[in-house]
Amino acid sequence: xxxxxxxxxxxxxxxxxxxxxxxxxxxxxxxxxxxxxxxxxxxxxxxxxxxxxxxxxxxxxxxxxxxxxxxxxxxxxxxxxxxxxxxxxxxxxxxxxxxxxxxxxxxxxxxxxxxxxxxxxxxxxxxxxxxxxxxxxxxxxxxxxxxxxxxxxxxxxxxxxxxxxxxxxxxxxxxxxxxxxxxxxxxxxxxxxxxxxxxxxxxxxxxxxxxxxxxxxxxxxxxxxxxxxxxxxxxxxxxxxxxxxxxxxxxxxxxxxxxxxxxxxxxxxxxxxxxxxxxxxxxxxxxxxxxxxxxxxxxxxxxxxxxxxxxxxxxxxxxxxxxxxxxxxxxxxxxxxxxxxxxxxxxxxxxxxxxxxxxxxxxxxxxxxxxxxxxxxxxxxxxxxxxxxxxxxxxxxxxxxxxxxxxxxxxxxxxxxxxxxxxxxxxxxxxxxxxxxxxxxxxxxxxxxxxxxxxxxxxxxxxxxxxxxxxxxxxxxxxxxxxxxxxxxxxxxxxxxxxxxxxxxxxxxxxxxxxxxxxxxxxxxxxxxxxxxx
Amino acid sequence: xxxxxxxxxxxxxxxxxxxxxxxxxxxxxxxxxxxxxxxxxxxxxxxxxxxxxxxxxxxxxxxxxxxxxxxxxxxxxxxxxxxxxxxxxxxxxxxxxxxxxxxxxxxxxxxxxxxxxxxxxxxxxxxxxxxxxxxxxxxxxxxxxxxxxxxxxxxxxxxxxxxxxxxxxxxxxxxxxxxxxxxxxxxxxxxxxxxxxxxxxxxxxxxxxxxxxxxxxxxxxxxxxxxxxxxxxxxxxxxxxxxxxxxxxxxxxxxxxxxxxxxxxxxxxxxxxxxxxxxxxxxxxxxxxxxxxxxxxxxxxxxxxxxxxxxxxxxxx
Numbered sequence: 001x002x003x004x005x006x007x008x009x010x011x012x013x014x015x016x017x018x019x020x021x022x023x024x025x026x027x028x029x030x031x032x033x034x035x036x037x038x039x040x041x042x043x044x045x046x047x048x049x050x051x052x053x054x055x056x057x058x059x060x061x062x063x064x065x066x067x068x069x070x071x072x073x074x075x076x077x078x079x080x081x082x083x084x085x086x087x088x089x090x091x092x093x094x095x096x097x098x099x100x101x102x103x104x105x106x107x108x109x110x111x112x113x114x115x116x117x118x119x120x121x122x123x124x125x126x127x128x129x130x131x132x133x134x135x136x137x138x139x140x141x142x143x144x145x146x147x148x149x150x151x152x153x154x155x156x157x158x159x160x161x162x163x164x165x166x167x168x169x170x171x172x173x174x175x176x177x178x179x180x181x182x183x184x185x186x187x188x189x190x191x192x193x194x195x196x197x198x199x200x201x202x203x204x205x206x207x208x209x210x211x212x213x214x215x216x217x218x219x220x221x222x223x224x225x226x227x228x229x230x231x232x233x234x235x236x237x238x239x240x241x242x243x244x245x246x247x248x249x250x251x252x253x254x255x256x257x258x259x260x261x262x263x264x265x266x267x268x269x270x271x272x273x274x275x276x277x278x279x280x281x282x283x284x285x286x287x288x289x290x291x292x293x294x295x296x297x298x299x300x301x302x303x304x305x306x307x308x309x310x311x312x313x314x315x316x317x318x319x320x321x322x323x324x325x326x327x328x329x330x331x332x333x334x335x336x337x338x339x340x341x342x343x344x345x346x347x348x349x350x351x352x353x354x355x356x357x358x359x360x361x362x363x364x365x366x367x368x369x370x371x372x373x374x375x376x377x378x379x380x381x382x383x384x385x386x387x388x389x390x391x392x393x394x395x396x397x398x399x400x401x402x403x404x405x406x407x408x409x410x411x412x413x414x415x416x417x418x419x420x421x422x423x424x425x426x427x428x429x430x431x432x433x434x435x436x437x438x439x440x441x442x443x444x445x446x447x448x449x450x451x452x453x454x455x456x457x458x459x460x461x462x463x464x465x466x467x468x469x470x471x472x473x474x475x476x477x478x479x480x481x482x483x484x485x486x487x488x489x490x491x492x493x494x495x496x497x498x499x500x501x502x503x504x505x506x507x508x509x510x511x512x513x514x515x516x517x518x519x520x521x522x523x524x525x526x527x528x529x530x531x532x533x534x
Numbered sequence: 535x536x537x538x539x540x541x542x543x544x545x546x547x548x549x550x551x552x553x554x555x556x557x558x559x560x561x562x563x564x565x566x567x568x569x570x571x572x573x574x575x576x577x578x579x580x581x582x583x584x585x586x587x588x589x590x591x592x593x594x595x596x597x598x599x600x601x602x603x604x605x606x607x608x609x610x611x612x613x614x615x616x617x618x619x620x621x622x623x624x625x626x627x628x629x630x631x632x633x634x635x636x637x638x639x640x641x642x643x644x645x646x647x648x649x650x651x652x653x654x655x656x657x658x659x660x661x662x663x664x665x666x667x668x669x670x671x672x673x674x675x676x677x678x679x680x681x682x683x684x685x686x687x688x689x690x691x692x693x694x695x696x697x698x699x700x701x702x703x704x705x706x707x708x709x710x711x712x713x714x715x716x717x718x719x720x721x722x723x724x725x726x727x728x729x730x731x732x733x734x735x736x737x738x739x740x741x742x743x744x745x746x747x748x749x750x751x752x753x754x755x756x757x758x759x760x761x762x763x764x765x766x767x768x769x770x771x772x773x774x775x776x777x778x779x780x781x782x783x784x785x786x787x788x789x790x791x792x793x794x795x796x797x798x799x800x801x802x803x804x805x806x807x808x809x810x811x812x813x814x815x816x817x818x819x820x821x822x823x824x825x826x827x828x829x830x831x832x833x834x835x836x837x838x839x840x841x842x843x844x845x846x847x848x849x850x851x
Binding site for chain 2: 427429430432433434435436437438439440441443444447448451452
């Protein structure tokens with residue numbers, strides 16, 4: 001009977017898991033498969049797969065992703081140390097400064113680096129990709145570091161290990177799963193990064209992601225695009241599986257303790273690490289400040305001309321709508337996208353926790369499936385929408401929900417990763433206590449789980465909102481000309497001549513950044529206890 | 535009969551955590567499930583609460599089988615070892631939780647919360663955050679929370695084990711008084727015999743998933759059913775009854791069975807000496823055998839005379 005009870009609970013959760021899987025199938029798998037099969041039908045996939053040019057692309061994509069990951073990990077570790085172990089002033093500032101780049105719209109970051117490297121190139125691509133992802137390393141590793149028992153290190157020291165030795169032989173192995181999982185995610189982001197490479201690489205430095213875009217949009221070479229999509233998908237899947245393995249190892253027993261009793265004032269050599277972290281923070285803030293400065297300066301000195309121009313349609317009517325209209329549209333679209341992503345993401349997280357508790361194998365499937373949209377070319381998804389969504393009732397291609405849905409696909413995995421660890425951390429016995437006091441299962445969820453994850457839900461929502469706000473890949477493909485979002489407008493303004501246009505683009509970037517920073521500061525204020533896994 | 539367990543078996547895969555356990559708890563009675571850790575007593579408690587499903591057997595309340603009744607409809611209160619208070623609610627919010635679940639109106643609720651806080655000795659704590667409370671205070675709140683909806687049965691899972699000793703003894707006395715005053719029907723799981731004997735009207739000894747003996751505390755204490763149970767209840771030496779002048783085959787000796795006294799009939803040599811809280815514990819050699827004893831100050835190597843105290847002797851079997 002015990003078995004039977006467990007199995008019935010499991011089949012209930014498994015049935016619930018079908019809902020998010022259905023959502024993914026309809027709005028992700030179907031469009032992607034449609035575009036891939038379209039390419040396959042045209043033939044030429046095999047020849048594309050074996051052409052030297054393709055493998056050059058693969059080489060550059062993986063190479064720049066590996067280099068970016070290395071830079072991000074090296075820059076992220078000292079910051080992780082400071083966030084996890086040090087009790088010094090200005091920690092909140094460090095945390096916010098690290099977070100801001102991660103949620104900045106890719107186009108904005110591309111432009112920010114263009115203010116320093118006007119011609120683009122490999123170095124700015126690597127630095128810009130790393131710039132985004134320092135946050136992932138710092139938060140993921142710092143999250144684990146903050147809760148890893150310091151006494152293991154103390155024991156090693158007492159047994160005669162030097163500081164570096166203790167770090168290498170005790171601390172680093174304990175952190176390895178977090179570093180591995182962070183590196184996998186960073187690698188994924190860098191390998192599929194779109195906006196940055198497009199802005200900084202132009203047509204000279206191309207990755208799989210930008211090449212898919214160029215072939216689809218400009219060359220109409222669908223079979224080539226399909227071949228590249230398949231390649232990219234395979235690589236992404238491999239990285240995801242590695243990441244899942246790392247996460248599983250991390251969930252094994254570590255003696256975790258509260259941060260308060262572990263944080264100390266740094267001493268001796270630790271100040272060098274703090275200084276290194278300080279340098280990283282300065283390096284992260286430089287492009288941001290450069291961007292703001294650029295938006296205010298013209299050939300004739302400081303001016304608000306770019307900001308004033310946001311009320312117009314740009315130089316000689318570059319845009320179909322005014323900058324302000326685009327801003328309002330952005331705000332609205334991101335709101336819809338966040339709502340959809342929250343519903344799907346929270347539901348999925350709840351189901352995942354339920355499945356884990358009742359020991360279902362399908363949990364792994366759902367977990368990995370939910371991460372997939374992160375790794376598939378947003379362009380592929382966008383184009384897939386165009387060829388499939390007319391089959392849905394009421395021609396979905398012109399629906400105002402199209403862009404929010406595409407953005408929601410990108411945001412949902414992030415929400416799942418933020419909410420899941422917190423949900424999982426709710427003590428089972430706390431829920432049992434509520435049940436013995438007369439709370440039904442639904443009531444337990446409302447009275448115990450929800451309040452306990454409440455703050456991280458708000459944080460996840462805010463976080464998802466800024467990511468949706470900055471989403472560029474799929475949006476640039478799907479947004480109708482009369483209803484663009486701010487990142488799309490920025491890209492369009494940059495591609496047109498005229499000083500006013502570029503002035504306006506920088507101003508729009510600054511505006512987007514202010515909104516983003518505001519959201520991040522708000523999230524930091526909530527001081528969500530979880531580390532978040534991304 | 536209020537609670538009736540009939541041949542309950544709980545399996546995890548191949549291993550049986552609880553085997554064929556039958557037990558009854560009468561209305562208003564406090565029964566303690568006593569046994570070493572890992573003997574299955576907590577599993578049994580969780581089965582009664584409805585948190586585990588038995589592989590065989592039944593849990594009945596007033597002759598009605600509870601198999602189809604989920605946890606939240608059993609009206610059994612449960613107190614965990616470490617409180618498990620809701621961290622996002624105040625003390626009053628925790629105590630009121632069960633009342634809200636049972637749709638008690640606000641006025642009644644506030645009144646009941648105040649009277650329960652008074653009962654557990656926490657007047658004025660209503661608006662405190664539970665994270666600011668000490669371990670003992672948390673456990674009192676947990677108790678008040680479980681008692682608030684007037685459960686038909688109160689289940690206590692090692693309610694005092696997480697507390698330090700002085701507090702544990704004080705709280706055990708308080709808890710016993712409280713259960714009597716509220717005329718609560720309760721089942722307490724514990725591995726501490728002091729706790730069990732302080733709280734319970736009847737004690738059930740569990741070992742390896744089975745109940746081996748049930749009876750009033752005094753009876754269980756003085757006549758354990760077998761050597762293993764006797765050992766668990768503090769006997770460390772087993773000798774023929776004639777050794778202490780009893781006409782039984784075998785008795786178990788606790789340390790207090792032998793006391794240093796000049797008028798004693800036995801003679802031995804002190805081998806070791808340990809200071810305990812309220813007495814000195816000795817290891818004494820008598821006729822080539824080692825015995826534990828208690829006594830006033832002596833030095834290792836001293837020859838001492840020992841008398842027998844029958845309160846420290848248990849008839850075994």
